[in-house]
Amino acid sequence: MTGEAVALELRPAKLPSRALAVLIDMVVAWSAYLAVTLGLLAAAGSLDDAAVAAIAVSTFVLVLVGVPIAVETLSHGRSLGKLACGLRVVRDDGGPIRFRHALVRGAVGVVEILLTFGVVACIASLVSARGRRLGDVFAGTLVVRERVPTSRTEYVPAPPPWLVGRFAELDLSAVPDGLWLAVRQYLTRMGQLDPQVGWVMAERLANDLVARTGAPAPEGVPPAAFLAAVVQERQAREARRAFGATGTPGFTAAPGYSAVPGVPGAPGAPAPAPTPFLAPPAQQAAQAPPSPQAPQAPQSSQTPQAPQAPQALSKAEHPGRPATGFVPPA
Structure with missing residues (x-):
């Protein structure tokens, strides 16, 4: 120290x-x-x-x-x-x-x-x-x-872009160093955990973080994404405190990354892996393109058309994009 x-x-x-x-x-x-x-x-x-x-x-x-x-x-x-x-x-x-x-x-x-x-x-x-x-x-x-x-250096995954800057007003002064360390260790190893066990651990850490900050977590945000966004906000504050309001001189952080040297997004740091967090279902449905619909026969204007059920979005139709589950009707 x-x-x-x-x-x-x-x-x-x-x-x-x-x-x-x-x-x-x-x-x-x-x-x-x-x-x-x-x-x-x-x-x-x-x-x-x-x-x-x-x-x-x-x-x-x-x-x-x-x-x-x-x-x-x-x-x-x-x-x-x-x-x-x-x-x-x-x-x-x-x-x-x-x-x-x-x-x-x-x-x-x-x-x-x-x-x-x-x-x-x-x-x-x-x-x-x-x-x-x-x-x-x-x-x-x-x-x-x-x-x-x-090769032994582990990086905290970046939060989803729709959570960047959302916790700028959050008070992080009461969060102890032990909790920050536990959150960081979880985020760097969550890909190695069983999904159910990882979800339970993320919920417990998110509840501890909410209890320390005094502000509830946003509804509809996965606990792991909430933890990553709060950690990113803490890194951004440390960068502003160390390097000024603009972060590292001559460097602008990419969306979702902090300007702290040695973390993803900093000069010379290896490119981070794609973020494992998914967007909220409403935003995913708005961003996902509708699946092609089969042509339908014209109907009479007096006959009301029954609403269609949402169709599942398969990974084969959109390779490389995580399946959101559903898309809005055409």
């Missing part, structure tokens, strides 16, 4: 990836240390033992402690090993680290990594809920994953 009360979704790095990054850094650092030490000892062969010991200690502190601190400070938390593993050191609030953070991490790392061969760091990382070692605890930092597989 940042100082502006913005929740950031940071994925802490696990012990295997952190250990691999440290191993890469140690191989590079020890190789540079041995090369520099051998070069200095060859150049200072005529010096006494005290001078050689001072050179050795200075080289150790400079190469194995000072250089990693400088690299993390200048790269904002990305050493060579972390860059290769897709990791980064950040502050607890998600911001970039500074020199003091890198200094504390490097100073504590001398004891828990160099002198104990990483045993203390491994134990502390296993005990910590977010995988932090002692240097992270004292420095107030966290190692997070920068590269997240895009």
